[in-house]
Amino acid sequence: MxxxxxxxxxxxxxxxxxxxxxxxxxxxxxxxxxxxxxxxxxxxxxxxxxxxxxxxxxxxxxxxxxxxxxxxxxxxxxxxxxxxxxxxxxxxxTLPAYPDATSGLLELSGIPNIRKYAFSNGLKADVEKVLKNAGLIDCFDGVISVDEVKSFKPDPVVYRHLISSVDSPAERT
CATH class of the missing domain: 1.10.150.240 (Putative phosphatase; domain 2)
Known part of the structure; x- marks a missing residue:
């Protein structure tokens, strides 16, 4: 971490x-x-x-x-x-971002020591595509997909996968 x-x-x-x-x-x-x-x-x-x-x-x-x-x-x-x-x-x-999504994510970018990840039930390539088309992809340090563990939210395994993937303890994630 x-x-x-x-x-x-x-x-x-x-x-x-x-x-x-x-x-x-x-x-x-x-x-x-x-x-x-x-x-x-x-x-x-x-x-x-x-x-x-x-x-x-x-x-x-x-x-x-x-x-x-x-x-x-x-x-x-x-x-x-x-x-x-x-x-x-x-x-x-090609779904659009909510109007406040970009400004909110950009505001968070100004705060030091915060990493941001898109965490989705969608396939990683699909999530990257929609985020790119919506102008949000550059706001993230990465994209984590539940597909990698073959389950969906709210299964605890997907949250453990997130924590492992971002190399961060649960209390800081």
Whole structure:
């Protein structure tokens, strides 16, 4: 561990990155049902990762995201083509940051001895891509993905993985 350093870990999707950014793309394919589909999609995405973590039945975040979209469309009685599904899933690469995310992270950069990590259920490459597209990637010392331990938050194994990956004791992380 680097002496005197503290580590801050930030969740990405829904904390720094606005998952409601899919709404415009949804409107173009499902019309007036867009808000309903979006809310169900996100709710099921979180539920599926939570349940998979508890059951120790890992499938990566992109799989959970697609399965959640499939469920949301079925429950709203919406049928999408494979091309439409692909477009919607790609929106996760270009989701916007929340308006205060950049300024908050930049403010933290001015505080000495604080290392910042993006800590996500997403695949590392996907998280890096969305952070880069949102203009946030340079605010972090690194990206830690739960994929490396094949589980999801809130499984304690992912938090132990974070602490190990950033070489910091729990009380400073």
């Amino acid at each position: 680097k002496a005197g350093n503290s580590v801050l870990a930030f969740d990405v999707y829904g904390t720094l990155i606005d998952t409601d950014g899919v709404l415009q793309a949804l409107r173009s394919v499902v019309g007036e049902k867009a808000s309903t589909v979006m809310n169900t999609w996100r709710s099921k995405q979180l539920e599926y990762t939570f349940r998979r973590g508890l059951m120790r039945r890992y499938a990566d975040f992109s799989v959970c995201t697609k399965q959640a979209l499939d469920f949301a469309c079925r429950s709203a009685q919406v049928e999408l083509t494979e091309a439409e599904i692909a477009v919607l899933l790609r929106t996760y690469d």
